[in-house]
Amino acid sequence: MLKTRTLLTALRSSTPSLRNSSTIEGVKFNDKPLEEPPDVWSFDSSGIQSFDSVPGPKGIYALPFIGPLVHVKKFSNGKIGGLNDILRAYRQAHGDLFRLRIASRWIVVVSNPDLAKEVLSIRVKYPFRPEVEIVKIFGIRNNKEEGLGTLQGEAWWNLRKPAQDHIMKPSAVRSYIPLIDEVAGDFVASLKDTRTIDDCLQLLNAVATECMGMLCFNRRLGCLQGQSPISMEDLNTIFTSTAEAGKFFKPYKYFRTPFYRRFEKAVLKLHCITDNEIECAVQRLKSTAEESTENAHASCPNLLLSMMTDGRLTKDRINLLITNLFGGGIDSTSNTMTFLWYELAANEEAQKKVYDEISDHSSNHGLDTTALSKMTFLKACLRESMRKNFPTNVGSVRIFDTDCNISGYKIPKKTPILIASNNISKDSRFYKYPDQFIPERFLRGSDALDNKTRHSHPFAFLPFGFGPRSCIGQRFAETEILVVTLNLIKNFRISLPSGSPKNLESVTRTFTAPAKKVTLHLTPRPGP
Numbered sequence: 401m402l403k404t405r406t407l408l409t410a411l412r413s414s415t416p417s418l419r420n421s422s423t424i425e426g427v428k429f430n431d432k433p434l435e436e437p438p439d440v441w442s443f444d445s446s447g448i449q450s451f452d453s454v455p456g457p458k459g460i461y462a463l464p465f466i467g468p469l470v471h472v473k474k475f476s477n478g479k480i481g482g483l484n485d486i487l488r489a490y491r492q493a494h495g496d497l498f499r500l501r502i503a504s505r506w507i508v509v510v511s512n513p514d515l516a517k518e519v520l521s522i523r524v525k526y527p528f529r530p531e532v533e534i535v536k537i538f539g540i541r542n543n544k545e546e547g548l549g550t551l552q553g554e555a556w557w558n559l560r561k562p563a564q565d566h567i568m569k570p571s572a573v574r575s576y577i578p579l580i581d582e583v584a585g586d587f588v589a590s591l592k593d594t595r596t597i598d599d600c601l602q603l604l605n606a607v608a609t610e611c612m613g614m615l616c617f618n619r620r621l622g623c624l625q626g627q628s629p630i631s632m633e634d635l636n637t638i639f640t641s642t643a644e645a646g647k648f649f650k651p652y653k654y655f656r657t658p659f660y661r662r663f664e665k666a667v668l669k670l671h672c673i674t675d676n677e678i679e680c681a682v683q684r685l686k687s688t689a690e691e692s693t694e695n696a697h698a699s700c701p702n703l704l705l706s707m708m709t710d711g712r713l714t715k716d717r718i719n720l721l722i723t724n725l726f727g728g729g730i731d732s733t734s735n736t737m738t739f740l741w742y743e744l745a746a747n748e749e750a751q752k753k754v755y756d757e758i759s760d761h762s763s764n765h766g767l768d769t770t771a772l773s774k775m776t777f778l779k780a781c782l783r784e785s786m787r788k789n790f791p792t793n794v795g796s797v798r799i800f801d802t803d804c805n806i807s808g809y810k811i812p813k814k815t816p817i818l819i820a821s822n823n824i825s826k827d828s829r830f831y832k833y834p835d836q837f838i839p840e841r842f843l844r845g846s847d848a849l850d851n852k853t854r855h856s857h858p859f860a861f862l863p864f865g866f867g868p869r870s871c872i873g874q875r876f877a878e879t880e881i882l883v884v885t886l887n888l889i890k891n892f893r894i895s896l897p898s899g900s901p902k903n904l905e906s907v908t909r910t911f912t913a914p915a916k917k918v919t920l921h922l923t924p925r926p927g928p
């Protein structure tokens with residue numbers, strides 16, 4: 401808890417000797433040298449097989465540019481299907497480790513949890529994720545540094561380390577529970593007279609934006625009353641464009657195409673919104689600090705303030721980070737929550753168990769932190785929903801700057817290695833009955849299930865990635881989804897319109913989204 405005096409000290413502190421410091425009206429920021437990340441990986445190359453022996457397409461299918469075109473045709477019956485379908489077909493043809501051409505480059509794909517573990521356990525100083533070209537080009541054309549998701553090397557680490565110290569600490573996330581609970585409570589109250597949610601995702605976008613407003617700017621943005629500062633259309637443009645921009649032809653590299661211009665406009669708007677919000681948040685902090693008595697703000701968790709007073713980040717980098725968090729935290733959670741609600745609506749029995757669990761553990765006096773930790777079945781439902789409706793496109797990609805040994809093959813440095821997590825989580829070898837919603841898979845001690853049905857390999861399910869480059873917002877996202885869902889199910893029984901399919905079809909952009917509008921019916925539960 402931050403007391404007013406601490407706030408004042410933090411806001412007034414200034415150290416003349418700090419390097420790279422900049423100021424927001426008297427608030428000092430600086431870049432302190434960071435402790436070095438751990439060991440660099442090296443391997444013994446004796447006795448391993450060459451890269452050419454890695455299974456994969458041969459002959460015409462292995463040719464640069466031509467290969468990808470013909471193999472897409474071959475493996476998808478002439479249709480350019482989803483990348484996951486193509487990877488599944490490749491796995492069936494070549495096994496769990498194969499290489500294939502994307503344009504002129506080789507990439508290596510691993511499709512089982514043991515191989516995923518092998519790749520993700522390679523410890524390097526700065527894990528490298530492939531660049532997103534359109535983001536890079538935007539940065540160059542607008543003189544803006546790249547964000548956490550696409551920065552590399554030491555620059556990435558210098559941003560990631562202080563950010564994760566503040567965002568990933570369980571105590572930091574716990575302190576946001578009452579604030580998320582407040583948003584969730586208001587949301588559920590706004591549904592009092594609603595019997596049908598026409599477009600679930602649209603509504604959840606507003607809830608997720610409101611929650612991110614609390615995390616990033618410490619203020620209620622008013623999204624539940626239709627006052628969202630960012631339009632969902634702009635966020636859609638950003639995420640759809642980053643997914644689309646990776647495709648074969650990239651004219652936006654050379655010209656400001658209409659596609660690129662739409663992307664640029666949406667990202668600039670996002671920057672403008674966060675810059676403005678941060679400025680206002682700093683002003684609010686200053687006036688709070690100048691008041692002599694303690695008030696509500698002083699005892700609230702405050703990510704922005706803790707970063708400003710931490711001393712390792714400049715003002716520009718804090719703005720960049722907050723922009724990443726705000727932009728990255730909306731689409732991801734709203735889509736994931738929509739799938740979870742669909743599953744609960746489609747699976748009456750699971751929903752009843754969630755309701756019973758909520759009735760057993762929650763009270764009417766706000767959400768108790770320990771109560772949330774007891775909602776094990778609800779958590780299992782979330783995980784099972786993410787397994788079945790995997791939230792991201794394909795899976796994590798890693799690139800190493802030294803050669804490495806994967807399963808006895810030498811993988812040359814700089815070769816992207818893709819962990820096909822989306823496919824692994826739906827592979828019947830690791831999850832029997834993959835199309836069925838069986839939350840018990842993720843319950844500890846669920847001995848009634850056999851090993852093939854139960855979740856039994858930690859690397860078979862990686863919706864947030866793994867390791868130092870994993871999702872920095874994981875804890876916040878999970879907490880938000882659980883708290884909002886808990887509030888909904890506590891107050892309403894949810895169901896699908898008659899004739900709805902059991903499984904919701906999806907489209908993959910950066911985050912997986914429902915292919916069609918999701919409509920839900922609400923039946924109020926009896927009061928306490």
Ligand code: HEM
Nearest residue numbers: 548549725728729732736791796864865866870871873877
């Ligand atoms: C259900 C919701 C979410 C899912 C499924 C998700 C998933 C992911 C995944 C798979 C990655 C890449 C991991 C890897 O390469 O190994 C990632 C990275 C990232 N996520 Fe999330 N995410 C979610 C919510 C959030 C939220 C709420 C925030 C912000 C508060 C956030 C911010 C980020 C950032 C900044 C990165 C880049 C981290 C880095 O490269 O160091 N995410 N996320």
